[in-house]
Amino acid sequence: MTITEEQSDAAAGVTGLTARTQRTANSIFAGLSVTSASLILVVLAAVATFLLVEAWPAITDTSGELASRVEWIDPEIGESLIQIIGFLVFGTILISTIALLIATPLSIGIALFISHYAPRKLAAGLGYVIDLLAAIPSVVYGLWGAIVLLPAIQPFYNWLGTTLGWIPLFAPDPTTGVVSATGRVALSAGIVLAIMIIPIITAVTREVFLQTPRLHEEAALAMGATRWEMIRMAVFPFGRSGMIGATMLGLGRALGETMAVYMILSPGLSYSFGILQAGNHNTIASYIASQFPEANSQGVAALITMGLALFVITLLVNMLARWVVSRRAAFSGAN
Amino acid sequence: MAKRIDINNLNVYYSDFLAVEDVSLAIEPKSVTAFIGPSGCGKSTFLRTLNRMHEVIPGARVEGEVLMDGVNLYDARIDPVAVRRHVGMVFQRPNPFPTMSIAENVLAGLKLNNRRMSKVEAAEVVESSLRGANLWEEVKDRLDKPGSSLSGGQQQRLCIARAIAIKPDVLLMDEPCSALDPISTLAIEDLISELKSSYTIVIVTHNMQQAARVSDRTAFFNIAGTGKPGKLIEMNDTSTIFSTPSEKSTEDYISGRFG
Ligand SMILES: Nc1ncnc2c1ncn2[C@@H]1O[C@H](COP(=O)(O)OP(=O)(O)OP(=O)(O)O)[C@@H](O)[C@H]1O
Ligand SMILES: [Mg+2]
Secondary structure: OHHHHHHHHHHHHHHOOOOHHHHHHHHHHHHHHHHHHHHHHHHHHHHHHHHHHHHHHHHOOOOOHHHHHOOOOEHHHOEOHHHHHHHHHHHHHHHHHHHHHHHHHHHHHHHHHHHHHOOHHHHHHHHHHHHHHHOOOHHHHHHHHHHHHHHHHHHHHHHHHHHOOOOHHHOOOOOOOOOOOOOOOHHHHHHHHHHHHHHHHHHHHHHHHHOOOHHHHHHHHHOOOOHHHHHHHHHHHHHHHHHHHHHHHHHHHHHHOOHHHHHHOOEOOOOOOOOOOOOOEOOHHHHHHHHHHHOOHHHHHHHHHHHHHHHHHHHHHHHHHHHHHHHOHHHOOOO | OOOOEEEEEEEEEEOOEEEEEEEEEEEOOOOEEEEEOOOOOOHHHHHHHOOOHHHHOOOEEEEEEEEEOOEEOOOOOOOHHHHHHHEEEEOOOOOOOOOOEHHHHHHHHHHHOOOOOOHHHHHHHHHHHHHHOOOHHHHOOOOOOEHHHOOHHHHHHHHHHHHHHOOOOEEEEEOOOOOOOHHHHHHHHHHHHHHOOOOEEEEEOOOHHHHHHHOOEEEEEEEOOOOOOEEEEEEEEHHHHHHOOOOHHHHHHHOOOOO
8 A cells, every 4th residue: 555655656756747736626627517517407306396396286186176275277167277277388389489480580680790791890889789688687678568669569460450360360359350459469478578589599699600610611602602602501500509509598588588478468368379369378487477476375386387387398498409409410510 | 614814913911911912923724833932921812812712801902913814803893702613712621511411512512503403413413523533432322421521631522522513714722731641642632633634723832742743833932021021932834943943042942941
C-alpha cells in the first residue's frame, strides 16, 4: 500500500505526468454535471408524482361524490370531470395551434431578416428589441390585447364572417347569425399568444441561423444560388432541429399561458371549430386559474387532474418533436 | 465551353484595405493555371474575384476588369449569380451539404436552375458527374447516403462532381488538396489533368510539386510586408517558372528560401 503510493508519488514527481489539481477539477466538474442532470430527472419525477397523488381522489371517484361537492362538475349536462378535460384539451390545442401557425412563419421571417438580410447595425438593434419583447410579462400582453387589439380587430372578424363564413373555421354564431361583437374569441387569444411567443421563437431561430457554417453558405452561393436559394439549401436544413426546438419552446409557453387567455377569451366548453364565436372555448391553464380561488379540496383535486392532462400534452408534444428531429439524424450535419 | 479570362488592372479592397494591387494577367482556355505565393499575398482574394464570390464578404469590392471571352464580369448589366453558374468553385475544405445525400449533392446546382428533370435524366447526370470526378465506382452503391459519410478525399471529389454537374466554363480551386492525404491528393491531381480537356482551370496551391505537376502556366504573387497589398510578380509557362524564373523573389520562393 505505502509502496505503491510512494511509487506513484515518485512517478508523478519525476515525470510530472499526473497534474493533480487538474484531475480534481475534472472530477468535480464531472460530478456536478452528473448531479444536475439527475436533478432534472428527480424534479420531473417529483412533479409527476405530486400531480398523480393530488389528482388521485378525483381520478378514482366513482361514487359521484365529486359531482356533488364541486359545483362546476355536472355530469347531467355532459360536463363530468373527464368531459370537461376533453373540452379543455381541445380548446388548449386549438388556440395553441392558431398561435403557432401565426407565430412560426413570422418568427422565421424576422429571424432570417436579422441574420441574413438586414445591414449589420439594423440587425443588432432589431435583435435587441426582440430580446426586450421576450421579457415583457404576459399580463401586459393580455391587457394590450383586451384594450387595443380587440376593438381594432373586430371589424376584420365581421368581414371574415360575412365573406368567408362558409368555411367552418370562420362560421358566424348559429344562434345570432353574426360573429362575436366583442372579439373575445379563440382567434383573438391565438393572435395574442402568437405575439407573445414570437420573440422567443425569433431569438432562438436567429441564433441557429447565425450558426450556419460559412462553408456551406459559400458552397451554395458558388454554385450560383441566389440568397433565398442559399437559405433554402444551407440555412434551413442546417437549422431544422433548432427551428423545431424553438417552435416547441414557443408552444410550451403558449400551452401553459394563463393570464393573456384569461383576460381575452370569453370562456365556454365545446368542441366547436368556430374560432370567431365567443363562449365556445377555454384552455386548461386559464380554466384552472379561474376556478382555483373558490375551489374546495375536491375541486382542487379535480383542477390538478387537469394540470396532469396539461403535463401529459407537453410531454407528448416534446416526444413528437424529438422524434421528428431524430428521423433524419444521419443527415443533420452533426457528424 | 471552356473560356479564356483576361484580367486588366484589377485592385481588390476589403473596405479601405487594398489587398491585391494592379493585377493583369491572361488565363488560357482548356489549360490549368496555378497561383502560388506566400500566405496572405491575396491568392484566395484574387481567385474569388473571378466569380464575384468576394461580394459575399461585406465591404469587399474591386476596381478594374475581368473579361471572360471579352465580356466584362463587372459590367453593371451582369448578374453575379449568373456569373457563378458559369464559373464554378471548389474550396479548401470539402463542403458537401450534410443534409443531402450523395446524389442530391451532385444535383444541387442543377435544381437551382429550376430545370425539371426526369428521374432517368437525373440519374444520368449523377453518374456522368461522379464518373467525371473519379468517384463513381466508390459510391455507386450508396448514392442515397449522406454526403458527409464519405472520407475527406471522397468528399472533395464529390464537391468537384457537384461543381462540374452544372457544366461551368471555368473551374476555380482554392487549395483543393490541402486537407487531404497524399493518395487522395494524387487522385485529385489526376482528375484535374483530365478535366483540363473540357474546362478552364485555375488552382491555388501551396504545394510547389503540385503546381509543377498539374499546371501549364504559373503565376507567382508576393507581398512586400504586412498591411501592404499583394501583387503579381510574374507569370509564365510552369516549366519556365520552375527552371528559369526572371525574378529573384520567385526563385527564392520556389526554392524554399522564403517565408
Ligand atoms: N474577409 C476579409 N476581410 C478583411 N480582410 C481580409 C479578408 N480575407 C482576407 N483578408 C486579407 O486580405 C489579404 C489576402 O488574404 P488572402 O486570404 O487572399 O491570402 P492568401 O494568399 O489566400 O493566403 P493563404 O495562402 O494563407 O490562403 C490578407 O492580408 C488578409 O488578411
Ligand atoms: Mg487562401
